Structures are given as structure tokens and as C-alpha cells.
Amino acid sequence: MKRTFIILGLALAFAACNGNKSNSSTDTTTTTTTTTSASSSTTTVKDTVGKALIAKNDCLTCHKLDQKIVGPAYQDVANKYTASADVIDTLANKVIKGGSGNWGSVPMSAHPDLSMDDAREMIKYILSLKK
Ligand code: HEC
Numbered sequence: 001m002k003r004t005f006i007i008l009g010l011a012l013a014f015a016a017c018n019g020n021k022s023n024s025s026t027d028t029t030t031t032t033t034t035t036t037s038a039s040s041s042t043t044t045v046k047d048t049v050g051k052a053l054i055a056k057n058d059c060l061t062c063h064k065l066d067q068k069i070v071g072p073a074y075q076d077v078a079n080k081y082t083a084s085a086d087v088i089d090t091l092a093n094k095v096i097k098g099g100s101g102n103w104g105s106v107p108m109s110a111h112p113d114l115s116m117d118d119a120r121e122m123i124k125y126i127l128s129l130k131k
Pocket of ligand 1: 062070106109
């Protein structure tokens with residue numbers, strides 16, 4: 001009888017001790033996480049303006065970044081053109097006036113309420129998606 005108590009007592013003491021040990025060991029375990037910065041250094045303020053304008057307008061009902069819906073994927077548009085003042089103006093005009101022919105026979109709707117400046121910002125953002 002006495003012996004079982006001693007064994008029980010020892011077992012309890014051991015368990016308690018173990019518990020403490022494992023606690024302290026988790027405390028001291030430092031997880032070293034290397035934080036890789038996800039922010040792209042190529043993103044400029046202007047890109048964000050263009051992106052916001054695209055989100056505010058109806059563009060995303062016909063366009064996706066990486067997939068053709070009604071209109072071409074923005075990444076495909078970016079890959080087709082090389083950004084220059086001329087190209088940006090031409091594409092900005094096209095967004096304002098609408099039209100078809102470069103990607104197929106389905107026309108893009110006109111956006112006559114857009115200013116040329118806003119349209120340019122959107123085009124700059126789209127062309128920045130080049131892969
Ligand atoms: C009604 C659907 C629709 C909407 C809304 C729309 N687009 Fe388009 N978009 C198209 C189609 C269709 C084309 C392909 C036109 C073509 O073949 O020339 C296109 C083409 C484009 C092109 C490439 C033009 C070229 O000549 O290569 C750009 C840039 C573009 N869209 C930007 C925008 C922006 C910015 C908006 C929002 C202001 C917008 N689109 C809204 C359907 C749409």
C-alpha cells in the first residue's frame with residue numbers, strides 16, 4: 001500500500017516536472033521566420049491611381065488581369081504593346097471612344113466620360129502588367 005503511494009507520488013512529481021520542462025522549452029523555442037518582402041519596388045503611385053480608376057469604372061466587367069472575358073486579359077494587352085507616349089495615347093483614345101479590330105470583332109464600349117488623363121493612368125497601369 002505504502003509503496004503504491006510512493007510510486008504514485010513519484011509519478012506525479014515526474015509528470016509535474018515534465019510539464020514544467022516542456023513549458024519552458026516551448027517558451028525558449030524561438031521561431032525564426034525570414035520575412036520576404038512582398039511589396040514590389042516597381043509599383044509607383046501612378047500605377048495605383050490607374051488601378052483604382054479601373055476598379056471604379058466598368059472595365060473589370062469585360063477584362064480580367066490574366067484571363068480573357070469579353071475583352072483581352074490585361075496581361076495580354078501589356079505583352080502586345082511596348083509602352084511609349086504614342087502607344088499610351090492611342091490606347092487611352094481607344095478606351096474613351098471604344099472600338100474593335102485589334103483582338104477580334106467584339107467591340108469595346110465607349111467611355112466618353114473619362115478624361116484623357118485618367119485613361120492614360122489606366123493604360124500605364126495595364127501596360128505595367130507585362131510579363
Ligand atoms: C463592354 C466590354 C468592355 C468594357 C466595359 C471595357 N472593355 Fe476594354 N476591351 C473590350 C474588348 C472587346 C476589347 C478588344 C477590342 C479590339 O479587338 O480591338 C477591349 C480592348 C481593350 C484594350 C486594348 C485595346 C487595343 O486596341 O489593343 C484596352 C487597353 C482596354 N480594353 C482597356 C479598358 C479599360 C481601361 C476599360 C474601362 C474604362 C475597358 N477596357 C472597358 C471590352 C471592354
